Amino acid sequence: MMETYLPQTAENEKSERSVFFISDGTAITAEVLGHAVLSQFPIAITSYTLPFVTNKTRAEEVRDQINAIYQQTQIRPLVFYSIISDEVKSIITRSDGFCQDIVQTLVAPLQQEIGIAPQPELHRTHGLSKKNLSQYDARIAAVDYALAHDDGVSLRNLDQAQVIILGVSRCGKTPTSLYLAMQFGIQAANYPFTADDMDNLQLPPDLKPFQHKLFGLTISPERLAAIREERRENSRYASLRQCRVEIAEVEALFRKNKINYLNTTNYSIEEISTKIIDNMGLKRRMF
Numbered sequence: 001m002m003e004t005y006l007p008q009t010a011e012n013e014k015s016e017r018s019v020f021f022i023s024d025g026t027a028i029t030a031e032v033l034g035h036a037v038l039s040q041f042p043i044a045i046t047s048y049t050l051p052f053v054t055n056k057t058r059a060e061e062v063r064d065q066i067n068a069i070y071q072q073t074q075i076r077p078l079v080f081y082s083i084i085s086d087e088v089k090s091i092i093t094r095s096d097g098f099c100q101d102i103v104q105t106l107v108a109p110l111q112q113e114i115g116i117a118p119q120p121e122l123h124r125t126h127g128l129s130k131k132n133l134s135q136y137d138a139r140i141a142a143v144d145y146a147l148a149h150d151d152g153v154s155l156r157n158l159d160q161a162q163v164i165i166l167g168v169s170r171c172g173k174t175p176t177s178l179y180l181a182m183q184f185g186i187q188a189a190n191y192p193f194t195a196d197d198m199d200n201l202q203l204p205p206d207l208k209p210f211q212h213k214l215f216g217l218t219i220s221p222e223r224l225a226a227i228r229e230e231r232r233e234n235s236r237y238a239s240l241r242q243c244r245v246e247i248a249e250v251e252a253l254f255r256k257n258k259i260n261y262l263n264t265t266n267y268s269i270e271e272i273s274t275k276i277i278d279n280m281g282l283k284r285r286m287f
Contacts, residue, residue: 015043018069018077020050022062022092024084027051033102034080045078053083059091070096084120135185135285142181142188149189150174155206158189163280164210165190166254167217168246169237170227172264172272176217179273185285186277193250195242201249203257215276216254216261221247223265 019038021030027049038045050062066077079097083089093099107118148154149161151174158164163180165173165188173190180186191207207214221243228238236242254261260279264272277284 015041017043017045017075018073019045019047020062020066020077020079020081020097021047022050022053022079022081022083024052024054024088025082027082030080030082030102034078037080038078053088053092054085056087056091059088063091063095066092066095066097138185138285139182142185143178145187146177146181146189150177152191155191155204158206158210158213160187161189161210161213162186162282163188163215163276164207164213165215165217165276166193166207166250166259166261168193168219168224168243168250170224170231171217171219172269173217175269176272176276179269180276183273184277184282186282193246193253195237195246198245198249201253203253211257211259213280214257214259215280216250216259217272218247218251218254218261218263220263220265 019034021027021034023030031047031049048065053059053062066079069077077097079092079095079099080102081089081092081099082101082103083092089101111118145157145160149158163186165177167173167190169192173192177188177190180188191204193201203211221240224243224247225238225240228235228243232238251261253259262272262275262279267275276282
């Protein structure tokens with residue numbers, strides 16, 4: 001559920017909406033596109049994600065859920081759906097929701113432009129088929145690689161890495177590496193600089209041959225201290241002083257070795273990953 005604070009006034013009562021993301025597959029596409037559209041509006045939402053709506057019985061249950069919310073609130077739920085079956089689709093669209101077919105909205109004009117009729121296939125987007133099996137295998141291999149090379153656990157096979165992410169503890173190295181692997185099939189290793197490294201901080205010899213693959217992450221000391229405080233409360237590790245020392249030393253190392261780096265303070269994992277891909281010239285592969 002995504003929450004946005006709005007003062008309780010008569011004007012914005014209708015700006016609080018129930019939103020359904022419905023699909024005969026994983027509902028990932030419906031969620032992504034639906035949230036992208038809704039982010040343009042200053043509304044608070046209560047979201048319901050309903051995947052694998054593939055038969056009449058399930059569709060009727062979903063329709064009844066939409067109708068129940070409408071009857072209770074007298075505000076039409078927003079419904080983003082991606083469904084192939086005409087029977088299932090018609091049950092959803094006859095609900096009391098404001099229904100939008102997120103795929104067909106683009107398919108119809110595209111069909112007219114390219115002159116080819118679409119051939120809908122269940123689970124094609126995120127399913128496992130012969131066509132995308134090699135891509136799936138590549139993604140699994142990338143996840144395995146990221147886990148095996150997380151936090152400097154192993155410095156072997158760095159020649160296979162597409163990017164090696166550097167930074168202090170809790171600046172976002174691990175989630176970024178895993179997101180790159182899971183979303184794009186990119187083999188990413190990451191290496192941490194610890195408090196013990198700060199007295200004589202240098203680029204590790206094992207990383208020097210791969211300097212063209214290095215990318216640094218940094219973060220504001222205040223934000224870093226807040227994150228670390230949640231992990232080790234009232235510790236030297238989480239103190240603002242320690243965070244300032246580590247960030248200053250690591251940024252100096254990046255500049256000295258001409259390593260591109262990004263301040264992650266105000267960026268999401270998705271944005272950090274995309275900036276790394278763009279900066280390093282890596283190939284994006286969507287799954």
